Amino acid sequence: MGEFPTVTDVARVAGVSRQTVSNVMNTPGIVKADTRARVEAAISALGYRPHASARRLRTRRSSTIGIRLDPMIDGISGSVLDRFLHALTEQADARGLRVLLFTATSPEDEISQFRRLNDGADVDGFVLTSTTADDPRTEWLLEQGIAFVTFGRPWRSDDFTAPRHPWVDVDGYSGLHAATRAQQDAGATRIAYIGWPSPSGTGDDRRRGWHDAMLERGDVSAEDLACLEVVTADGVDQGAAAMQQLARTAGGIDAVLCASDALALGAMIANPARVPVTGYDNTPIAAAIGLSSVDQPVDEVAAAALELLAGEFEGKSGAPSDPAPPPFRMVTPRLITRQFAAIPRDSVPVNALVSEVSR
Amino acid sequence: MGEFPTVTDVARVAGVSRQTVSNVMNTPGIVKADTRARVEAAISALGYRPHASARRLRTRRSSTIGIRLDPMIDGISGSVLDRFLHALTEQADARGLRVLLFTATSPEDEISQFRRLNDGADVDGFVLTSTTADDPRTEWLLEQGIAFVTFGRPWRSDDFTAPRHPWVDVDGYSGLHAATRAQQDAGATRIAYIGWPSPSGTGDDRRRGWHDAMLERGDVSAEDLACLEVVTADGVDQGAAAMQQLARTAGGIDAVLCASDALALGAMIANPARVPVTGYDNTPIAAAIGLSSVDQPVDEVAAAALELLAGEFEGKSGAPSDPAPPPFRMVTPRLITRQFAAIPRDSVPVNALVSEVSR
DNA sequence: CGGTTTTATTTGATCGATCAAACTTTTTCT
DNA sequence: AGAAAAAGTTTGATCGATCAAATAAAACCG
Structure with a gap:
């Protein structure tokens, strides 16, 4: 009963x-x-x-995907992955899939988790985030023939056109290109960039977007362009320090673009001249402070990731001959423009402080 | 092979x-x-x-707990739940448990998800967040005899001493009591509070912490105390508006305590007098801006939640007679004191801007 | 040493669903 | 109408592990 x-x-x-x-x-x-x-x-x-387990035992399908929950990076940029996780869970739900979390302390540890979850028929496939060049995880998964997608393109040039595994990524190049254009259209010519040291797949990609947009317009010479760039590790303090360095070495600056919102926040703090600052990731902090930022459309990324992953499931269960190369998807980010709303010298009507101009 | x-x-x-x-x-x-x-x-x-599914079929245990991933509230306060999720996943891993995510659009929808996951033997129990008074979800789970714990106490007085289900919560009362004391010890007497409209379980609890600490010290009369309080919805803009209202109506103020970091950020924006502001949740934004805040120790909460949930598993599988009432756990928050580091009028050495004083 | 208890290991059945193949009924076509 | 094809339904076997009960081996004891 x-x-x-x-x-x-x-x-x-x-x-x-x-x-x-x-x-x-x-x-x-x-x-x-x-x-x-x-x-x-x-x-x-x-x-x-x-009974889900009985079905899984028989069909050898779990309708579940695994994703590693990273151990909380800095809390500011980390929120992009949290937003992605939200989006992924919602989209997965719509497709009748479930999301299983796990943690790992190192790539090796993560691989042993892959094995455990796969052998135990707990998951059908994985979504990987924060991929690096020659990632040991992707190598291992490919060897084992386990279905997976990465959020992040394979950072080796030869993988780009004919990737060995499916991936989804956000086009940081065009994100920064657009951000640069936006400032130029607003009249800025000397636009600085605060980024991360090379090699950094995502960082280099974003930097090129700014760099090319600057060269295309030709407002500043190539030598001047070098003076407008500062390289530093990620973080609020680093952003502030970079901004101060720019003030000393670059002379007049019309705008600053940053590789992350953390850097942008720092830049805005050390910014008495109220130069427009643009960040990356459109984190809550950017929205709260009124910082322009490049928004990664995590919903689109999640949807694409699941679609590609579903394609992988097909491929694995089908014929062994699989001539079609793994597909990939490049998602275009959106530039969120906000009024620069630093904390004012004097009290000012609040509605004017935090306002989103375009979306 | x-x-x-x-x-x-x-x-x-x-x-x-x-x-x-x-x-x-x-x-x-x-x-x-x-x-x-x-x-x-x-x-x-x-x-x-x-093979995990085979084992589950036989044992009727999944070693998996389900948790709903809320649809991203405002992005600032929401990060507490994200931190909790991180902590929960790590602690679960240590106990050999896995965490399965799901989403829901309403309490009814969530209940149908409960049923699906439970009937399908996908999960052994649930962790509920954001509970309300007379929560339909807890009622339903109790009826069905499904194991669960809530992060958040049952907000009915009669449930407190002999709760009908296990719960873990953070003692917002003592968090705000301590925050008030800290300001008083620093010499403040007129300490304002920006909170949420009643009834709000968590909000009322925090407010009482401030209120009692103020009365105990007796620096201001009960009538004055009422002038030091502003009630508003959560949000950055609302916090700024509340701060302006305080400036108009409350006269001199030595410090401001807020029910959330979002309110605190708003309060700080509309704060030309540089009055110390304290928030709640210790979000990344508080750390970045240099805002004092009450930190919810999510690791402790997660550990306690899993411990209580494990106890529930025992209880359900054991004898039908279960005379011991469900246990509960109250976790004490920590006050994180930071130097007030608003964006300065002029450029200032960065290291002095963002610094954590105590931990 | 024979008998009893304890400990260690094995066998048969089972969890709940799906697959593969057999079987029955209906439809199609000459 | 009768044979062949198609559609609909049922039966037996199976996925991989654990439970319950039976057996075998070892330990205990007067």
């Missing part, structure tokens, strides 16, 4: 066999209409729910 | 029976030492991993 009904119970009530009940749930098309109606009535009458 | 080994394979290699292999994994104590060694050798030789 208190126990859960099974297919057999439903079959008995509906006056059919187990398999017909199974067919109603999985391949309704091959069941005669009135039989199906009878079975469906029995299902809802009994409140029947299929 | 390419297939996964099963217990039967291990048994064959080790020259024992299936069940002995199972015993080595689940109840190693009852297997003779040398037999166990032989089995363990075979396990690692074959790289055997138990």
Whole structure:
């Protein structure tokens, strides 16, 4: 009575066999209409729910994807991954997939988690974040033939056109290109960039966006351009220090673009001249302070990741000959322009302080 | 060859029976030492991993807990739940548990997700966040006898001493009491409070902490105390508006305490007098701006939640007579004191801007 | 040493669903 | 109408592990 009904119970009530009940749930098309109606009535009458583990045991499918929850980087930029996780969970839900979390302390540890979750049939595939060049994790997953997608392109040039695994990424190049154009269109010519030391896949990509946009316009010479760039580690303090360095060495500056919101926040703090500052990631802090920022559309990324992952599932279960190369998807970010709303010298009407200009 | 080994394979290699292999994994104590060694050798030789779904089917245990990922509230305060999720996943991992995410658009939707995950044997129990008084979710879970813990106490007085379900919460009262004391010890007497409209379980709790600390010290009369309080919805803009209201109506103020970091950030923006502001939740934004804040120790909360949930598993599987009331745990928050580091009028050495004074 | 208890190991059944193949009924076509 | 094809339904086997009960081996004891 208190126990859960099974297919057999439903079959008995509906006056059919187990398999017909199974067919109603999985391949309704091959069941005669009135039989199906009878079975469906029995299902809802009994409140029947299929036992997920039993199904997984038989089908060797879990309808679950695994994702590592990173150990909280700095809390500011880290929120992008949190937003991505939110989006991924929602999109997964819409596709009937579930998201299983795990943690790991190192790439090796993560690989052993991959093995555990895969061998235990806990997950069908993985979503990887924060990939690096020659990532040991992607190598291992490829060897094992385990389905996965990365949020982050493979950072080796030869992988770009014919990647060895599916990936989704945000086009940081065009994000910064657009941000630069926006400032130029507003009349700025001397636009500085605060970025990360090379080699950094994402960092170099963003820097090139700024760099090319500057060269294309030709407002400043190539030598001047070098003076407008500061390289530093990520962080609020570093951003402030970089801004001070720019003030000393670069002379007049019309605008500053940063590789992250953390840097941008720092730059804004050390910014008595109120030069417009643009960050990257559109974190809550940027919205709160009124900082322009390049927004990564995590919903699109999540949707694309799941789509590619679903394609992987097909491929793995299908014929061994798989001539089509893994697909990839480049997502274009959006520039969120806000009024520069630093904390004012004097009290000012609040509505004017924090306002989003375009979206 | 390419297939996964099963217990039967291990048994064959080790020259024992299936069940002995199972015993080595689940109840190693009852297997003779040398037999166990032989089995363990075979396990690692074959790289055997138990099939999680098969085990779950038989044992009716999933070693997985479900938690709803809320649809991203405002991005500032929401990060507390993200931090909690991080902590929960790590602690769960240490206990051999996994965390399964799901989303829901309403309490009813969430209940149907509960049913789906529970009936499908996907999870053993749930962790609930953002509970309210007479929460329909807790009622339903209690009815069904499904194991769960809430992060958030039951907000009804009669539930407090003998709660109907286990819970963990952070003692917002003492958090604000301590924050008030800290300002008083620094010489402040007129300390304002910006909070949320009543009834709000967490909000009222925090407010009382400030209120009592003020009355205990007796620096201001009860009438004056009312003038020092502003009630508003959560948000940066609202915080700024509240601060301006205080400036108009409350006269001189020595310090401001807020029910959230979002309010505190707003208060700081509309704060030309540089009155010390204290927030709640110790979000990244507070750390970045240099805002004092009450920190919720999410690690402790997560550990306690899992401990109580484990106790629930015991209870459910054991005898039907369960006279002990569900346990609960109140966690004390920490006050993080920072130098007030608003964006300065003029450029100032950066290191002096963002510094954490105590921890 | 024989009998009893304790300890160690094995066998058969089972969890709940789906697959593969057999079987029955209906439809199609000459 | 009768044979062949298609559609609908049922039966037996299976996924991989654990439980319950049966058996075998070892330890205890007067």
